[in-house]
Amino acid sequence: MKFNLVTLFPEFFDSPLSHGLMGKAVENDIVSFNLVDPRSYTQDRHSSVDDRPYGGGPGMVMFVDPIARALDELDIKPTIKGGIGRKRRLIMLSPRGKQLSQALARELAEEDEVTLVCGRYEGIDARFEDLYPVECVSVGDFVLNGGEAGALCLIEAVSRLLPGFMGHAESGTEESFSSGLLEYPHYTRPAEYEGLKVPEVLSSGNHAVIEKWRRERSLEVTLEARPEILSEADDLTKDDVLHLRKTPRNRLGRNLSMALVHYPVLNKFGEKTAVSLTNLDIHDMSRVSRSYSLAGLYAVTPIEDQKRLADKLISHWTEGAGSRFNPDRAEALKTVQVKNSLEDVIDNIERESGKRPVIVTTSARGAGTLIPGQVRQWLEESPVLLVFGTGHGLAPEVLEMAVGSLRPIRFMDGYNHLSVRSAVAITVDRLLGDAW
Numbered sequence: 172m173k174f175n176l177v178t179l180f181p182e183f184f185d186s187p188l189s190h191g192l193m194g195k196a197v198e199n200d201i202v203s204f205n206l207v208d209p210r211s212y213t214q215d216r217h218s219s220v221d222d223r224p225y226g227g228g229p230g231m232v233m234f235v236d237p238i239a240r241a242l243d244e245l246d247i248k249p250t251i252k253g254g255i256g257r258k259r260r261l262i263m264l265s266p267r268g269k270q271l272s273q274a275l276a277r278e279l280a281e282e283d284e285v286t287l288v289c290g291r292y293e294g295i296d297a298r299f300e301d302l303y304p305v306e307c308v309s310v311g312d313f314v315l316n317g318g319e320a321g322a323l324c325l326i327e328a329v330s331r332l333l334p335g336f337m338g339h340a341e342s343g344t345e346e347s348f349s350s351g352l353l354e355y356p357h358y359t360r361p362a363e364y365e366g367l368k369v370p371e372v373l374s375s376g377n378h379a380v381i382e383k384w385r386r387e388r389s390l391e392v393t394l395e396a397r398p399e400i401l402s403e404a405d406d407l408t409k410d411d412v413l414h415l416r417k418t419p420r421n422r423l424g425r426n427l428s429m430a431l432v433h434y435p436v437l438n439k440f441g442e443k444t445a446v447s448l449t450n451l452d453i454h455d456m457s458r459v460s461r462s463y464s465l466a467g468l469y470a471v472t473p474i475e476d477q478k479r480l481a482d483k484l485i486s487h488w489t490e491g492a493g494s495r496f497n498p499d500r501a502e503a504l505k506t507v508q509v510k511n512s513l514e515d516v517i518d519n520i521e522r523e524s525g526k527r528p529v530i531v532t533t534s535a536r537g538a539g540t541l542i543p544g545q546v547r548q549w550l551e552e553s554p555v556l557l558v559f560g561t562g563h564g565l566a567p568e569v570l571e572m573a574v575g576s577l578r579p580i581r582f583m584d585g586y587n588h589l590s591v592r593s594a595v596a597i598t599v600d601r602l603l604g605d606a607w
């Protein structure tokens with residue numbers, strides 16, 4: 172496989188491309204590198220490759236022309252001048268590109284030739300991307316001095332998937348991300364170090380047992396470190412799923428309670444009012460509460476006949492005929508308590524957990540600015556009470572009790588009129604879902 176590297180600093184690549192496995196792969200013709208310096212293609216006396224940005228501001232911007240001439244030498248032409256003859260991958264390293272991944276590395280390893288353009292300074296004049304069919308690739312959400320270090324990451328990730336690059340053909344298929352999971356832990360001699368022993372099973376010589384042990388550790392490591400990639404893992408077996416279910420997890424939901432406030436809320440004229448309890452709200456919210464293992468769900472109303480109604484509903488499903496008819500529903504409704512006021516809810520959480528909860532409100536409108544990541548951080552250390560309103564939303568006095576309000580769901584769109592049940596499900600999944 173051939174890599175063309177368009178770079179103002181060809182010497183940057185000297186050492187990394189000539190040592191270790193990469194050096195061997197070059198010697199064995201598994202991979203080759205063609206370094207092209209745009210400075211060699213400049214046409215002015217000073218060999219200029221950049222200039223100050225239009226509109227002012229710091230830094231310098233790279234000219235398109237020397238890069239275009241360098242690409243012409245590689246027989247890569249601008250698309251608007253007739254297109255590039257063959258389909259060849261032209262990649263520019265850029266912080267706003269799609270993220271480099273094992274899947275992309277696998278895809279590129281199928282190519283015969285890949286051209287990597289490395290930016291420097293503030294980057295390349297934007298017209299470069301108008302002219303050429305460039306794919307932008309990022310190596311992470313941070314800014315490097317230039318594309319060279321990113322290009323090296325890409326080159327290594329791709330090259331080690333090429334046949335013959337690694338000693339053992341299977342090394343590449345067993346590694347992290349190859350099956351959508353992170354890799355299991357490895358050990359080598361000595362058998363005991365600083366009192367820490369190598370797991371016995373690894374010396375058992377029983378390959379089936381070792382394989383099972385490794386698969387289980389791999390699942391556990393992934394669940395702990397990167398739970399979101401599990402939802403993309405394509406070869407999870409029934410046994411894998413059973414193992415994941417048994418694996419203890421850091422369940423942030425244990426610290427999260429929800430309250431559905433029926434008073435004080437606003438009516439459509441913005442006046443303070445009380446709203447009746449709804450069977451459907453209590454049922455659906457309790458099912459979310461149970462599914463995400465929340466600390467509890469509170470229905471807040473000071474109206475006596477509403478409280479009686481709620482108690483009747485809950486006991487029908489948790490103790491009465493409903494519990495025998497549908498035990499799953501009983502499990503969900505057991506998480507519900509009815510309280511007079513939000514103050515009573517807060518006192519209850521404080522009594523049960525020993526800590527006063529952080530209060531976070533929700534609203535479809537308004538100036539909510541809290542993001543789920545911030546609430547997750549609080550959940551690590553403290554109980555959090557997430558407050559939802561009925562009617563036309565929570566009254567100002569409730570909003571004032573909170574540290575802040577979550578940013579509304581679909582805050583960038585004109586229409587976001589969700590039922591409170593939908594808003595609850597979406598919000599809780601954003602806070603606690605496995606795929607964040």
Ligand SMILES: C[S@@+](CC[C@H](N)C(=O)[O-])C[C@H]1O[C@@H](n2cnc3c(N)ncnc32)[C@H](O)[C@@H]1O
Pocket residue numbers: 263264265266267288289290291292293294295308309310311312313314315316317318319321
């Ligand atoms: C100093 S950076 C320019 C950053 C640019 N002004 C910005 O804020 O997005 C110079 C060059 O480094 C490369 N680069 C920087 N960070 C990168 C990253 N995370 N992934 C890939 N390339 C990166 C790009 O080629 C970029 O043009």
